[in-house]
Amino acid sequence: MHVSHLSLADFRSYERAEVPLDPGVTAFVGPNGQGKTNLVEAVGYLATLGSHRVSADAPLVRMGAARAVVRAAVTHDGRQQLVELELNPGKANRARLNRSSQVRPRDVLGVLRSVLFAPEDLALVKGDPDQRRRYLDELITARAPRLAGVRSDYDRVLKQRNTLLKTAAMARRHGGRQLDLSTLDVWDQHLARAGAELLAQRLELIAVLQPLVDKAYEQVAPGGGPAAFEYRSPAGDRFAEARTREEFAGLLLEAMADARKQEIERGVTLVGPHRDDLVLKLGELPAKGYASHGESWSYALALRLASYELLRGEGGGEPVLVLDDVFAELDTRRRERLAELVAPGEQVLVTAAVAEDVPGALAGARFTVADGRVERG
Numbered sequence: 001m002h003v004s005h006l007s008l009a010d011f012r013s014y015e016r017a018e019v020p021l022d023p024g025v026t027a028f029v030g031p032n033g034q035g036k037t038n039l040v041e042a043v044g045y046l047a048t049l050g051s052h053r054v055s056a057d058a059p060l061v062r063m064g065a066a067r068a069v070v071r072a073a074v075t076h077d078g079r080q081q082l083v084e085l086e087l088n089p090g091k092a093n094r095a096r097l098n099r100s101s102q103v104r105p106r107d108v109l110g111v112l113r114s115v116l117f118a119p120e121d122l123a124l125v126k127g128d129p130d131q132r133r134r135y136l137d138e139l140i141t142a143r144a145p146r147l148a149g150v151r152s153d154y155d156r157v158l159k160q161r162n163t164l165l166k167t168a169a170m171a172r173r174h175g176g177r178q179l180d181l182s183t184l185d186v187w188d189q190h191l192a193r194a195g196a197e198l199l200a201q202r203l204e205l206i207a208v209l210q211p212l213v214d215k216a217y218e219q220v221a222p223g224g225g226p227a228a229f230e231y232r233s234p235a236g237d238r239f240a241e242a243r244t245r246e247e248f249a250g251l252l253l254e255a256m257a258d259a260r261k262q263e264i265e266r267g268v269t270l271v272g273p274h275r276d277d278l279v280l281k282l283g284e285l286p287a288k289g290y291a292s293h294g295e296s297w298s299y300a301l302a303l304r305l306a307s308y309e310l311l312r313g314e315g316g317g318e319p320v321l322v323l324d325d326v327f328a329e330l331d332t333r334r335r336e337r338l339a340e341l342v343a344p345g346e347q348v349l350v351t352a353a354v355a356e357d358v359p360g361a362l363a364g365a366r367f368t369v370a371d372g373r374v375e376r377g
Contacts, residue, residue, distance in 0.1 A: 001113060001317030002347035003043060004080065005073040010065035011087075012038035019374050025343065025364030027350040028374070036351040036369045040116065040322045042070045043349065046083055047114040047320070048138050049105055049148075052121075058089040074112045076317045083111045106152070109145035113311055117304040118324035124303055125287050125296040129277035136278060139209075139307050140201045143314060147201060154194040154273065161187040161269050169267030181264070188256050191272060196248035198273045199239065206231055206278070212306035220305070220337050221298040226283065233276045297329060305341065318346045327357045335359055 008017040013035045028036040037053070041060075044052055051060060061068040071084040085105060086094040095105040123131045141148045164184055210228065217227035233239065235255035242248050255271040256263075263270050280287040280299060287299050312318040321342055327335050327350075339359035342348050352358045355366070368375050 001074065001076040001320065003072050003112065003320060004075050006039065006042060007069075007071040008039075008042055009069040009071075010062040011042055011068040011070055012060060012062060013372060014038060015062060015065075015372075017374055019367070020376075021347070021349075022365055023347050025345075025348045025350065025362045026367065027352060027355075027358045027362065027364065028367045028369050029352050029355050029358070030369035032353055034369045035372065035374075037118075037324050039369070039374065040324050040349050040351055043072065043112070043320060043322060044114055044116045046070055046072050046085060046108070047112045047142070049085075049109065050138070052116055052118050052324075056089070057087045057093070060087055061089055072112060081111055083108050106145070106148040109141060109148055110316065113142055113317055113319040114322055115304055115308040115311065115319050116322040116324060117301060117326055118322075119326065119329060121300040121304060122296055124300045125280055125291060129275075132278040132280070133274070133276065135303065136202050136205060137198070139310070140198075140205055142307075142311055142319070143205070144201075147197075150194055150197045150201075154191070154198055157187060157190045157194060158269055158272070158274060161191055162267070165263055165269065166267040168264050172264065184260075188253055191269070192249040192252040192256070195252050195272045196245045199248050199252070199276075200242075200245055202273065202276075203231060203239070209306055209310060212309050213302050216302035216305035216309070217298060219341060220301055220334055221295065224282070224295060224298065227287075227299060227302055228281045230279050230281070231276065232279050233271070235271045294331065294334075298334065301326075301334075301338065308342075308345075320347045320349065321345045322349045324351050325353070327352060327359065336361070 002023045003021050006019040006021060008014045017039070019039065028039055030036055041051055041053060045060070054060070068087040069084065070087070071082065074081050074083060082098050084096040085108070088094065093105050095103050095108045097103055097108060097111070124135055137151055141151065161184070164187065168181060206229070213229070214225055214227045217225045235251070238251050238255065239248065242251055252272065259270045282291055282295060282299070287296065291299060308319060308321055323342070330338065336359060339361035343361045348362065350358055350362060366377065368377065
C-alpha cells in the first residue's frame with residue numbers, strides 16, 4: 001500500500017499543494033515552520049480521521065478559509081482508490097471515495113493505513129492515560145475499521161450518561177427535587193454493551209502486541225528491556241477471568257452499580273474503558289517517572305514499530321510508515337538502528353530540518369519544503 005498522489009486545499013499552511021509520491025523512501029526537507037509536518041499530518045488524518053498534533057479540526061483549516069480538503073490516490077495490490085475528506089469545523093465533515101461516492105467519514109477508514117511516529121509520541125510514555133487509550137483505540141480501528149462505530153457509540157452514550165449524572169448532582173447540591181434516575185439503568189445497559197466490545201478488543205490487542213513491543217524495544221535499545229505493560233482499570237482486576245463480551249458487559253454493569261452513589265455525588269461516570277490505562281514497564285518499574293529520556297524515546301518508538309509489524313502481518317496492505325522529525329531527537333546508534341529497520345518498507349515518509357538528519361540507509365526521493373512550496377529535487 002502506498003500513496004501515489006497527495007492533494008491539499010486550504011489545509012494548514014497550504015492554499016494548494018499537489019505532491020506526486022512513489023513507493024520507497026521519500027524525505028521532505030526544509031527549515032522548521034515551513035510545512036513539512038503538515039504534509040504527513042494530512043496522510044495520517046486520512047488514515048485515522050484525526051491529527052497527531054491537535055484534538056480538533058479547526059486548526060487544520062487555513063486561516064481565512066471556511067473548509068479544508070485532503071485527497072489522496074492510494075494504490076494497493078495494483079488497484080487505485082481516490083479518498084477525499086472535507087473538513088468543516090463546526091459542521092459535519094464529508095468524505096468521498098473515487099469522487100462520485102459520498103460516504104460517511106468513518107467509511108473511508110481502511111482505504112489508507114499508516115503508522116506515524118513523531119516527537120508528540122513521547123506523551124505515550126510520559127503523558128496522561130488518555131494518550132495510551134488513544135493509541136490502543138486507533139490501532140484497534142486500523143485492524144478492524146468497523147470498530148470506529150463502536151467507539152462512536154460508546155462516546156455518545158457516555159456523554160448522555162454524564163449529562164444525566166451531572167444534572168442529578170446539581171439538583172442534589174442545590175437542594176432541588178430528587179430526579180428520577182430510572183433512565184440511568186437504560187444508559188448503563190447501552191454503555192456496558194459498547195464498553196464490553198471496546199474492552200475485549202483492547203485486551204485482545206494487548207495480548208498480540210506485547211511480544212512485538214518487547215522485540216522492537218530490544219531492536220532499538222539492545223539490552224535495555226524487557227518492555228512490558230499491563231491493563232489497569234479503576235474497576236480493579238475483575239475483568240481478568242472474563243472471556244466473552246457478555247461476561248465483560250456483566251462485569252461493567254456490576255462495576256457501575258458499585259460506583260453509582262459516588263457517580264451521582266460527583267456527576268460523572270467513574271468506571272469504563274474511558275477511565276482505564278495501559279501501564280508501560282521497563283523491567284519491574286513503570287516507565288512513566290522512572291525511564292530516562294532516551295529510554296522513553298525508545299519505548300515510544302517500540303510502540304509504533306510494533307503497531308507497524310502487527311498491521312503488516314495481518315493482511316490488508318502494508319501501512320505507510322511516517323517518521324516526522326524524529327531522527328534529530330535520536331542518538332547516532334538509535335538513528336542507524338531505526339533506519340535499518342524501516343528502510344525495506346513499501347512506503348516510508350520522512351521529514352527533517354536538514355538533509356544530514358536523514359540517515360544514508362534511507363536514500364530515496366527528496367522534496368524541498370520552503371515558503372509554502374513543495375519542490376522535488
